[in-house]
Amino acid sequence: xxxxxxxPTHLIKTRGQQVTLRCSSQSGHNTVSWYQQALGQGPQFxxxxxxxxxxxxxxxxxxxSGLQFPNYSSELNVNALELDDxxxxxxxxxxLAGLKSQYFGPGTRLLVL
Amino acid sequence: GIQVExxxxxxxxxxxxxSTLRCNFSxxxxxxxxxxxxxxGQLINLFYIxxxxxxxxxxxATTVATERYSLLYISSSQTTDSGVYFCAVGGGSxxxxxxxxxxxxxxxx
Numbered sequence: 773x774x775x776x777x778x779x780p781t782h783l784i785k786t787r788g789q790q791v792t793l794r795c796s797s798q799s800g801h802n803t804v805s806w807y808q809q810a811l812g813q814g815p816q817f818x819x820x821x822x823x824x825x826x827x828x829x830x831x832x833x834x835x836x837s838g839l840q841f842p843n844y845s846s847e848l849n850v851n852a853l854e855l856d857d858x859x860x861x862x863x864x865x866x867x868l869a870g871l872k873s874q875y876f877g878p879g880t881r882l883l884v885l
Numbered sequence: 886g887i888q889v890e891x892x893x894x895x896x897x898x899x900x901x902x903x904s905t906l907r908c909n910f911s912x913x914x915x916x917x918x919x920x921x922x923x924x925x926g927q928l929i930n931l932f933y934i935x936x937x938x939x940x941x942x943x944x945x946a947t948t949v950a951t952e953r954y955s956l957l958y959i960s961s962s963q964t965t966d967s968g969v970y971f972c973a974v975g976g977g978s979x980x981x982x983x984x985x986x987x988x989x990x991x992x993x994x
């Protein structure tokens with residue numbers, strides 16, 4: 773069974789740029805959620821995708837957007853990067869939207885200069 | 886929204902000691918998970934435990950949903966247990982997890 777994978781592992785961008793982060797869900801899982809973890813904090817929910825549709829969204833501005841593909845992999849796009857976007861971005865997959873255990877990938881560390 | 890409080894925020898143990906981490910939440914939930922975040926940032930699933938008691942080796946967890954708390958027990962701690970332990974709950978149809986601020990555990994040899 774393949775676990776959740778994310779790419780890239782690290783990324784450095786400058787303010788105003790755009791970034792795309794990628795996630796492949798665990799085998800057999802059709803739901804993907806994205807979280808942002810600032811230094812010293814717990815992860816915060818960005819949004820969830822189920823069957824290629826957004827299934828819920830946290831308190832993040834529209835410049836955070838996402839996609840889910842037919843193979844259940846997902847992308848997180850962030851436009852007009854700000855310094856405060858520097859964080860660890862975590863992707864989690866689960867076999868069913870809402871109620872089941874979520875399994876996390878290793879994360880992508882984004883630094884915005 | 887649901888509030889999640891974890892205690893203590895920091896814990897230093899000598900190798901071999903036992904510990905109890907607590908998670909309080911402010912409303913009824915249909916999902917509760919405990920995670921261990923290693924120094925590289927990986928969140929490792931420890932327990933999916935919206936209610937009841939589970940054990941896995943030296944770790945066990947109990948959730949009393951009616952009283953809105955969960956406990957994580959670590960027995961005979963090892964240096965590899967060091968890291969941050971998060972409790973996360975889910976209560977709505979969105980399926981999102983709400984995380985506490987974590988307990989940072991340091992186990993000294």
